[in-house]
Amino acid sequence: MPASDFEHVFQPGEGAWTLLLLHGTGGDQNDLVPLGRQLAPGANLLSPRGKVLENGVSPRFFRRLAIGQLDIPDLIERTDELAAWVGEAAAEYSLDPGRIVALGLSNGANIAVSLLFRHPELLAGAGLLRPMLPYDPPEGLDLSGRPVLIAAGGRDPYVPASESVSLGKVLEAGGAEVTTHLNPEAGHGLTEGDLVETSRWITALLA
Secondary structure (H helix, E strand, C coil), X not given: CCHHHCCEEEECCCCCCEEXXXXXXCCCCCCCHHHHHHHCCCCEEEEECCCEEECCCEEECCCEEECCEECHHHHHHHHHHHHHXXXXXXXXXXXXXXXXXXXXXXXXXXXXXXXXXXXXXXXXXXXXXXCCCCCCCCCCCXXXXXXXXXXXXXXXXXXXXXXXXXXXXXXXXXXXXXEEEEEXXXXXXXXXXXXXXXXXXXXXXXX
């Protein structure tokens, strides 16, 4: 599967780390690139565009049946497709496969969770902005030592904070080193506090 199979942006960096940027619903391959460059000035940036169009216009990484109700078979199929593509892109761009960190927002965060569940060897860590627990993890999930950031909003109308907390417990049970940032006043949109905490987390991880 060539890297061209996903429309994407690749920006080389000066270091060995790569940020895999996974946009939210209605975004595209360009959306998170400025944020990625701000958060990790020296990293490679790899940003694919989701292939699903909701209502024919809004790109997503997988289908949903309704808000908060995910199409799990489609999510699993597209997770595997994305994982294969990331591996091919890493080879094409000569990226270190052991230093790829996902940064996902909403829909992108949920497919990042699915990558952790189904292809834990693919990611060295994951920053999950407004994620939910999409489905139960596989038995024997081993995320030992992998750092994961969860940023949740207490007034998020799409993802209850309790869902993000449940996800954190599942990831911790799998051995991940989870950092949770819960802003009780925040909704689904990112806040300055989210960006500060994400910057701190990424800086420490990539140091």
